[in-house]
Every structure is written in structure tokens, then in C-alpha cells.
Amino acid sequence: MTWPRSVVVVGASAAGLAAAEGLRRQGYDGTLTLLGEEEHTPYDRPPLSKQLLSGSWEAERLALRTPEALSGLDLDLRPGSTAMALDTGTREVVLAGGSRVAYEALVVATGTRARRLPGTEDVTGVHVLRTLEDALALKAGLALAPHLVVVGGGFVGAEAAAVARGLGCEVTLVTDTPQPMSDALGSDVGAMLRQVHAEHGVRIETDVSVERVLSDRGRATGVALSDGRTVSAGAVLVGIGAQPNVEWLAGSGVPLGNGVECDATLCAGDGVWAAGDVASWPDPVTGTRIRIEHRTNAAEQGLAAARNLLAGPGAAKPFSTVPYVWSDQYDLKIQIHGLTRGADQFTLVDGSLEQRKFTALYGKGGRVCAAVGVNMLRPLRALRALVAARAPWDEALAAAAEAQTSTSSTSSDSNPATTGRAR
């Protein structure tokens, strides 16, 4: 193998690790450096808002690989290394402190960071949930502060609200959407989730935003809402999305927009590839540029970037995927294949919202764009093919109904499909 003789991967989470492993598995035997900003070896983030916060797992269980598996990769693994700049002319990554790491090929996997509420950086008791330290701080904060306000009704907010209730905290969830997670899942599923959270004792304030965090002597005491009301709380969790870590690439010539703007093969210019939360690429199926912050996408893109890097421009393949994400809330397992945002059609395929056990299809522009399941894991997998094929909506409904009929003799809780608008 003549090129590259050295690869540097910036970002030591799921995408960066997958890229490093993919390179070795494809036979790359040159120098491989994995730079991570955090002081940890690669660990997993989805359990932070689930098993770690609830206390069912210790932090050690989050390790993505055993020490033996990591050492088997023959990596120059450098935790605690923050990339400050990229010099694409000399092909060097500049680290905090000024040292430089030379590369022939580079994989950018610097991910995203949690968005914060402006002016709350130094207020004790205001949390985000992105890193292990964030999760441990929130856990400790909840033990001291029996009332939590969650700002944001997305995945992080809804999961943390559920766990905090399980820990015995009073929880108020504030979202500017009409229902929790309704921007992702639509109003019908959102209403069901609202009901579930309410039954578990979460107070939910919808269609209202948090104007500011109230504090006394540097410690959070609650939040002020946009309608003039206040909610008092000793802990505030801000779950209002994330932003890509691209500032270090400013001026490098790597194309930046909403993330690192790659081509369809995840290449972002001469010798540079990107993967995971930070990568924005034109989806070859839809032609639109997307960036996905899902755990599965990070692993898939890390592997794809490694393959394409070694294959070279002539043999690199466009990256295409059916995005997958899941959420655990109380005893609900919510799974999503595809992209639900912007859906204009929604239909239940199996089960019912009342039973909190169902599969559903989401459509956009006359085609299936996503399949969602709650506590129906295997049946949902069959619908994934319709998402992958972007099946025409009417054909998909017919196919789903037929599959449903063929299994309904064994299913007593089948429900005729009901069709409606997604929101």
C-alpha cells in the first residue's frame, strides 16, 4: 500500500473509532492517530441519558471497546488532544498547545456539542447532556435538587424527564412544540407521549419557551417562561439541540456550512473526509444535503469514510443510508427508521396508540419517508424496506395492509389502519 502512509482521525467517539477500525479491517497498515478532545478512551453516548443517568450502569460500561480491542488496533490514541486548527497546505493538525500532527489523509469526526442557553454558562445547576461529565454532573445535581426543569421536548429532554421521575424528582418539561417530540413524530404520537409522561407525573408546558434561567448568587432557582410565568427548580437541563464542532476548521479551505460539507462519498477535499454528527453530505437518493446526529449513522459513516479513503476517488462509493434512531422512555421503546421531519402523511399500520404498541408509516411528497414503531420491534423491521425504497405512499399502504392481513390470524390486537395528516 503506497498511499496513505499516515492517517489522522480527529474525534474519538463512535464515528472516529469506526473509521479507525474500518481502516485496519481493510488492511491499512500505516500510521494511525486517533485524537480525542475528552480525557477518555472512546465511550458511548446514548446510555448517558438512559442507563448512566438512572444509575443502572456505572461509567465503565460505556466503554466502546475493551483495552485489548483498542490496543489490537495499533493506534496512536491521544485522549485530551484538542484540535485547534487545520493546515491543509502542510497537511497538519494543530493541537492546543501548538504541537502539530502530520497526515496524508484526514478523517474529521469532531461531532457536535450541546447548545446552551445564552448567559447560563456560569450558573450552577444548569446542565446540558452530551458528555460523560455532563451526565455525571446532572446525576449529582438531581440528587441535591428534587425539582428539575427540562428545557426542550426532544430525545434528550424526554428521556431525561423519564429517568428523573424514576429517581423521584419533580419534573417540569417545557417545550415550544405542541407536544413532546412532535416536531419529529407528529401530533398523534406526540399526544400519546404527553399522556405517558403526564401519567408518570411529569408536568408538561407546551407551546411556550424558556426566556431565561432565574438564579440567586450564581445558583439556578428556576426559569422564566415567555408567557410571563415562572417555574422554580434547583436544576435545569437544557436539551435544545446541538451544533457541529467545525470552528477549528475555519480558514482551512475545508467547505463548511451546517457541518463539514462533503461530497456524496464523504470526501471534503484533497485528503480530507468526514463522518458522523459533523458530516453534511448530499444524500444520493434524495439529492438533498443532510446531517444526521444518530449513533448508528456515526458507525456507518465512519466505516464508509474509511472504505472510500482507501478506495481512492475512482472507486469511492456514494454513502446512502436509512437513518435509524431509538429512544427509551419508561417502558416504551421508540424506534425510527428514516427521516420523519417534514412528513405530511401518517398512518398506523399495526397496533394502536391507546395500547402504546404500534407501527406507523410517515410519508412526504407522496412517498414513504419513515417507519416508526413503539414496543413492536420485529414487525417494524419489515416496514424498513418501504422506507429504503421510498415506496409510493398508496403502494406502501397496500403492501403494509397485505402484510398485516397475512399475520392478523395470529394477532388479536390488530387494528385497521387509520390515515391522517402527520401534524
Added chain:
Amino acid sequence: MKIAIEEDKCCGAGQCVLVAPEVFDQRDEDGIVVLLDPDPPQEQYGNVREAAAVCPAAAIEVRE
């Protein structure tokens, strides 16, 4: 090849079943991974490695 599963890490994504349906399945009731073939034939090795790599819960360990 030896495959080990950490059941309590499994999140029921089913990505492994999509990649290597001859080797992995999911339980009906909770979607937890079921190992159909702990010692698969060589032609499955590529799929199994891919399944372990894309598992979003790092629940599949492959030893060769």
C-alpha cells in the same frame, strides 16, 4: 470465529439482523438479539464483522 453477545447492552435496533440475517435474529417480545449461529461459516465472516461494527450498542463481540 466466535461471537459473544452482551444481551443487557442490546437496544433492539435490529441492525445486525439486517446485515447478517443468517446469524442474528431478534426476540419477538423485546427485540433483544438472538444468536442463531455462534460459529458461522466463513462466507458469513464479513457480514458478522459489519454487524458488530454497526451495532449501536456495541453489544456484539467477535473473536477470530
